[in-house]
Amino acid sequence: MSPKTLYDKIWDAHVVQQSEDGTCLLYIDRHLVHEVTSPQAFEGLRMAGRKVRAPEKTIAVPDHNVPTTLDRADPATMTEDSRIQVAALDKNAKEFGINYYPVSDVRQGIVHIVGPEQGWTLPGMTVVCGDSHTATHGAFGALAHGIGTSEVEHVLATQTLIQKKSKNMKVEITGKLMPGVTAKDITLAVIGATGTAGGTGYVIEYCGEAIRDLSMEGRMTVCNMAIEGGARAGLIAPDQKTFDYVKGRPHAPKGADYDAAVEYWKTLFTDEGAHFDKVVTLKGEEIEPVVTWGTSPEDVLPISAVVPSPEDFKGGKVEAAKRAIEYMGLTSGQKLTDIKIDTVFIGSCTNGRIEDLRAAAEILKGKKVKDGMRAMVVPGSGLVRAQAEEEGIAQIFIDAGFEWRMAGCSMCLAMNPDQLAEGERCASTSNRNFEGRQGYKGRTHLVSPAMAAAAAITGKLTDVREMM
Amino acid sequence: MEKFETLQGIAAPMPLVNIDTDMIIPKIFLKTIKRSGLGVNLFDEMRYDRQGNEIADFVLNKPQYRDAQILVAGDNFGCGSSREHAPWAIADFGIKCVISTSFADIFFNNCFKNGILPIVFPQDVVDVLMKDAEKGSNARMTVDLENQVVTTSDGQEFAFEVDAFKKHCLMNGLDDIGLTMEHVSAIDAFEAKSNAERPWL
Numbered sequence: 001m002s003p004k005t006l007y008d009k010i011w012d013a014h015v016v017q018q019s020e021d022g023t024c025l026l027y028i029d030r031h032l033v034h035e036v037t038s039p040q041a042f043e044g045l046r047m048a049g050r051k052v053r054a055p056e057k058t059i060a061v062p063d064h065n066v067p068t069t070l071d072r073a074d075p076a077t078m079t080e081d082s083r084i085q086v087a088a089l090d091k092n093a094k095e096f097g098i099n100y101y102p103v104s105d106v107r108q109g110i111v112h113i114v115g116p117e118q119g120w121t122l123p124g125m126t127v128v129c130g131d132s133h134t135a136t137h138g139a140f141g142a143l144a145h146g147i148g149t150s151e152v153e154h155v156l157a158t159q160t161l162i163q164k165k166s167k168n169m170k171v172e173i174t175g176k177l178m179p180g181v182t183a184k185d186i187t188l189a190v191i192g193a194t195g196t197a198g199g200t201g202y203v204i205e206y207c208g209e210a211i212r213d214l215s216m217e218g219r220m221t222v223c224n225m226a227i228e229g230g231a232r233a234g235l236i237a238p239d240q241k242t243f244d245y246v247k248g249r250p251h252a253p254k255g256a257d258y259d260a261a262v263e264y265w266k267t268l269f270t271d272e273g274a275h276f277d278k279v280v281t282l283k284g285e286e287i288e289p290v291v292t293w294g295t296s297p298e299d300v301l302p303i304s305a306v307v308p309s310p311e312d313f314k315g316g317k318v319e320a321a322k323r324a325i326e327y328m329g330l331t332s333g334q335k336l337t338d339i340k341i342d343t344v345f346i347g348s349c350t351n352g353r354i355e356d357l358r359a360a361a362e363i364l365k366g367k368k369v370k371d372g373m374r375a376m377v378v379p380g381s382g383l384v385r386a387q388a389e390e391e392g393i394a395q396i397f398i399d400a401g402f403e404w405r406m407a408g409c410s411m412c413l414a415m416n417p418d419q420l421a422e423g424e425r426c427a428s429t430s431n432r433n434f435e436g437r438q439g440y441k442g443r444t445h446l447v448s449p450a451m452a453a454a455a456a457i458t459g460k461l462t463d464v465r466e467m468m
Numbered sequence: 469m470e471k472f473e474t475l476q477g478i479a480a481p482m483p484l485v486n487i488d489t490d491m492i493i494p495k496i497f498l499k500t501i502k503r504s505g506l507g508v509n510l511f512d513e514m515r516y517d518r519q520g521n522e523i524a525d526f527v528l529n530k531p532q533y534r535d536a537q538i539l540v541a542g543d544n545f546g547c548g549s550s551r552e553h554a555p556w557a558i559a560d561f562g563i564k565c566v567i568s569t570s571f572a573d574i575f576f577n578n579c580f581k582n583g584i585l586p587i588v589f590p591q592d593v594v595d596v597l598m599k600d601a602e603k604g605s606n607a608r609m610t611v612d613l614e615n616q617v618v619t620t621s622d623g624q625e626f627a628f629e630v631d632a633f634k635k636h637c638l639m640n641g642l643d644d645i646g647l648t649m650e651h652v653s654a655i656d657a658f659e660a661k662s663n664a665e666r667p668w669l
Contacts, residue, residue, distance in 0.1 A: 016651070016654050016655055016658040017651055017654045019633065021631070021632050021633060023631075023633045025648060025651060025654070025655070027655070027658050027659070027662065029669055036498050036499075036551075037498075037550065037551065037552065039501035040501065040502065040503050040552075043501070048645070050645070053655075064498075065499065079499075081499035081500070082499055084499075084501060085499055085501060088501050122668070122669075124666075125669070130550055130552075131549070131550055132548065132549050132550040132574060134550075145574075146549075146550035146574050147550060147574065147577075148550055148551075148552035148555075148574060148577060148578035148581060149503075149552040150552060150578065150581035150582070150644070151577070151578075151581070153645065154644055154645050154648065157645050157648075157649070158645065158648045158649065158652075158655060159655065159659070160648060160655055162633075162644055162647075162648065164631070166573075196486055196544055196547055197486075197543060197544040197547070197570050197572075200544070200570055200571075200572065200573060201573070230544065230547065230572060230573070231573075232573050253668030257667060257668040258668070260667070260668065261666070261668045264666065296486045296488075296547075298486075315485075315543075315591075316483060316484070316485035316542045316543055317485055319483070319484065319485075320484060320485045320486060320542075323484070413495050413549075414495065415495045415496070415498060415499070422518075432488075432490070432548060432549075434488045434490040434491070434548060435488075435490065435491060435513065436490055436491075436494055436513050437490050437495075440494075440513065440518070
């Protein structure tokens with residue numbers, strides 16, 4: 001038998017049927033659902049008189065719209081259209097009998113944090129959600145990707161997707177990371193190297209010593225942004241860290257089932273000699289803490305660099321860079337560490353897990369947020385919030401002057417009350433720096449949690465290594 | 469779904485690269501629970517000022533492009549979120565075909581579910597089509613899906629590739645779910661086998 005990649009193995013294990021032209025019907029093991037991309041899909045089912053085929057494999061949680069203030073139980077904290085959307089999910093979850101974590105449930109949070117936390121995400125699975133950051137679950141060696149609403153309806157009705165296989169891409173990060181460099185810097189550095197379309201048509205497998213050394217939280221951060229590199233999904237082969245993380249979670253297998261599962265999970269790796277259509281290698285030691293300067297996640301530079309000139313680029317990117325520099329209110333040649341910040345946002349499905357909060361708290365301990373700065377930390381789930389409170393991390397944030405919020409997507413996409421004002425500049429641990437992403441004419445610099453904490457203290461983009 | 473037949477129409481040029489789904493339809497319009505009515509907010513933040521007035525130099529506000537049915541765009545069109553609201557807004561505006569050097573994966577798939585044909589051409593061809601689109605409303609571009617050819621207003625022809633299954637669905641306006649439902653016994657069989665082999669799922 002010819003050697004297979006991890007992607008090949010998971011794919012092959014889920015093909016229900018294949019047509020001559022290579023179009024496959026792919027079985028889906030887990031379907032995650034949130035309130036923004038699902039109402040039209042449930043409505044479609046209703047109109048066609050269809051049921052959810054596998055409600056026990058379907059998990060819903062509201063996250064995009066929900067306010068993150070402490071008083072959010074009060075309906076007045078939500079706009080009417082947000083309220084209608086969340087209410088629609090409540091109703092659909094009940095009517096179709098799917099697993100559901102309402103806003104009032106302590107387990108509620110960002111769908112990509114809740115899934116792994118509750119043990120819904122397991123190695124070797126296919127996982128989909130009407131959300132591009134579904135790539136996050138690839139950290140477990142699960143084939144996980146975002147789908148549109150029509151596909152959400154298709155999965156609800158049939159528990160399958162019509163798919164063609166992507167190509168295999170390997171991203172290897174060799175060696176060790178230097179102090180102050182995190183999973184976020186890896187994933188941004190990769191996008192900086194490949195561009196936002198560099199992964200288009202591929203599923204990426206991340207490997208190498210620096211990836212193996214990451215915790216499960218760090219691996220989720222890396223895979224989360226595979227989509228920002230254009231890839232359909234990101235994958236990391238499961239290992240003992242993965243098995244240990246999964247063990248004992250509410251929906252993970254137990255007892256003999258767990259043992260049998262681990263035996264199977266141990267077969268989930270890329271065989272020696274398997275073919276990759278594209279290979280990218282970065283040296284872990286050479287990755288610096290990075291920030292984005294522009295309005296695309298590929299606009300990445302080490303914190304020690306300066307704002308580029310449009311002439312540094314080629315083709316259509318020249319015009320895009322010019323537009324980005326103007327939108328961001330920057331000057332070519334300006335040092336990145338001279339850029340003043342108004343707001344710091346720590347949270348999102350990229351960096352809203354306990355390890356992210358610990359990393360930021362480590363920098364903030366005994367320090368204060370710069371006067372006049374808005375700083376907020378939004379745990380990725382109610383359970384992350386509870387754990388941070390138990391560990392004393394919440395108090396470090398509060399003492400430093402951060403707002404300590406309830407779980408949700410918050411300012412990552414500003415569909416809720418957490419938004420940037422026009423012209424406001426934010427150091428953000430989220431995943432997208434698109435125009436208007438965090439609020440109309442808001443300006444976003446993507447950074448790691450530690451770098452966000454450093455920026456909160458100094459009031460400008462800062463090299464976190466100077467604070468360690 | 470409406471059938472995609474040969475399209476002859478005005479093409480609007482948008483040479484910007486990395487046009488993301490937040491540009492196509494900003495998130496404030498994602499709070500709808502319907503699929504329709506998003507065309508008026510297509511490219512909202514580029515198209516209108518904060519008071520809701522049209523920005524005159526935005527391409528779709530120019531008189532010659534108001535009825536555009538084809539969009540010729542820069543590389544990596546539709547990157548970003550999975551929101552199907554993006555193709556819903558494009559279709560609702562009346563655009564049925566988008567041409568670029570590359571598309572983001574999820575957006576590309578979403579187009580076909582909504583009667584929109586995304587076409588990938590190499591840079592040199594997109595450059596020719598962009599120039600043709602810049603001629604305005606007197607220049608009609610033709611997109612012939614059956615024969616897989618785009619013809620410029622001055623008769624230059626360019627053949628394009630399209631997935632055979634997706635082409636079939638688009639030309640016949642087929643609903644994927646209905647097609648998959650015909651294979652329900654295969655799904656049942658797969659599920660039974662998978663449950664036996666991996667009982668922990």
